[in-house]
Amino acid sequence: MIEKNTSIGRLLTWSAMAPVLFMAFLMIVPYYWMVIGAFKNVPELRKVPPTFVVENPTLNNFYDEEGNTPPNHQEGLFQRFKDTKGGFARIYANSIFISVSVTFASLLIASLTAFVLAKHRFPGRNFIFIMFMASMMVPWQVTLIPNFLIMRDLNWINSFRAIVIPASAQVFAVFFLRQFMLSLPDELLDAARVDGAGELRIWWSIILPLVRPALTAIGLIIFLGQWNNLVWPLIVLRDANLRTIPLAISLINQSLFGPTTLGLVMAAAFLTSIPTLILFIVFQKEFVRGITMSGMKG
Numbered sequence: 001m002i003e004k005n006t007s008i009g010r011l012l013t014w015s016a017m018a019p020v021l022f023m024a025f026l027m028i029v030p031y032y033w034m035v036i037g038a039f040k041n042v043p044e045l046r047k048v049p050p051t052f053v054v055e056n057p058t059l060n061n062f063y064d065e066e067g068n069t070p071p072n073h074q075e076g077l078f079q080r081f082k083d084t085k086g087g088f089a090r091i092y093a094n095s096i097f098i099s100v101s102v103t104f105a106s107l108l109i110a111s112l113t114a115f116v117l118a119k120h121r122f123p124g125r126n127f128i129f130i131m132f133m134a135s136m137m138v139p140w141q142v143t144l145i146p147n148f149l150i151m152r153d154l155n156w157i158n159s160f161r162a163i164v165i166p167a168s169a170q171v172f173a174v175f176f177l178r179q180f181m182l183s184l185p186d187e188l189l190d191a192a193r194v195d196g197a198g199e200l201r202i203w204w205s206i207i208l209p210l211v212r213p214a215l216t217a218i219g220l221i222i223f224l225g226q227w228n229n230l231v232w233p234l235i236v237l238r239d240a241n242l243r244t245i246p247l248a249i250s251l252i253n254q255s256l257f258g259p260t261t262l263g264l265v266m267a268a269a270f271l272t273s274i275p276t277l278i279l280f281i282v283f284q285k286e287f288v289r290g291i292t293m294s295g296m297k298g
Contacts, residue, residue, distance in 0.1 A: 031273070037266030038062075042074065045263050061267035077267045081248060083240040088248065092271065095245045098160060098233075099226040102167045106222050107215055110173035115203050117174070118181035119189060129178070132171050144235070151236055162236040167226060173218045180214040180290075181207065216283050217290030224276055245272050 037045065041058045044051060063076040081087050117129050147166060156162040184207070192202050208215070230246035237243065243251075249268050252261060280287065 034266050034269050034273070037262060038270040040263060040266075042263060061263040074264070077264055077271075080252075080264075081240070081243070084243055085241050088268075090241065091243045091245055091248045094160075094242060095227060095272075096275070098163055098244060099223050101160070101164045102226045103219050103223045105164060105168035106170040106173055107219055109168055110170055110177055110218070111208065111211070111215065112203065113174045114177035114181055115207055118178045119184070119186065119207075132174055136171050136175075144231075148235055157236055158238050158242065160242065163229075163233060167229075167232075170218075170222055173222065176218045177211060177214055180211050184210055213286050213290035215290070216286035220279060220283060220287055223279065227272070227276060 036052070036054050038061055039054050039057045039059070040051075041056055041060055044055055059076075060074075061076055063078045064074060078088050081091060084090050086093070117125060151157050151162045151166075156165075188206060189202055192206055197205070228246060229244070230250065233244050233247055234250070237247070245268065249265055249272075252264050252268065
């Protein structure tokens with residue numbers, strides 16, 4: 001009887017794990033394919049059926065000394081974008097600057113707004129929060145043209161300001177942090193006020209350390225969203241020196257077609273995935289904790 005129960009338990013365990021393993025397979029295989037594609041040469045990329053291991057590893061997709069001798073050679077990723085000062089390295093730096101700037105600005109604004117909405121009583125507080133939530137129901141395509149017209153009137157087109165400033169208002173971040181802050185005891189803040197702490201000091205010294213898991217979680221989400229943003233930079237950035245990585249990959253797809261495109265795109269995608277992968281590995285525990293605690297406390 002005990003062996004039968006053990007067998008049933010194992011069967012249930014594997015049945016529960018099967019969807020998880022299937023989802024992991026769907027996530028890992030495309031990433032693996034991208035990585036090996038970045039280090040394949042053009043003839044190997046042309047093979048049918050394709051190979052699932054790299055037979056002759058090469059860095060030609062990044063930099064090829066024989067880049068002007070097609071069809072088996074092409075200019076590598078760091079040899080292209082000659083109209084951009086600094087080439088792909090400049091494009092990479094642009095994406096890092098924009099994503100980091102948007103993330104920090106969003107967390108600053110969202111944490112202050114959430115602190116006010118969660119821990120201060122004033123007339124219209126709930127109405128303001130409802131308006132914030134209502135704005136999340138509006139598709140971003142609806143506001144695309146009005147936002148562009150505003151950027152044009154402010155003379156911000158073709159500048160990083162047109163991306164960083166509008167993207168710094170993250171309503172979901174306000175909602176996420178507010179739900180987390182609602183669970184914090186008001187007595188803790190009252191004790192700080194009795195000791196003479198001002199509101200900004202309370203926000204900086206008490207609120208922010210306590211909501212660190214939520215800040216990490218929402219910060220990673222904002223960074224990833226901005227890192228992969230294509231549509232808005234495509235509209236407001238026209239200077240080649242202001243290009244971001246999604247724009248660069250889009251240009252590669254437009255200018256080339258076939259295995260040569262695949263190798264360059266794989267190389268660019270591989271380099272693009274490195275910062276987000278590092279951030280998730282470093283902040284994995286904080287990220288999971290922030291999502292879990294916000295879900296329970298919301």
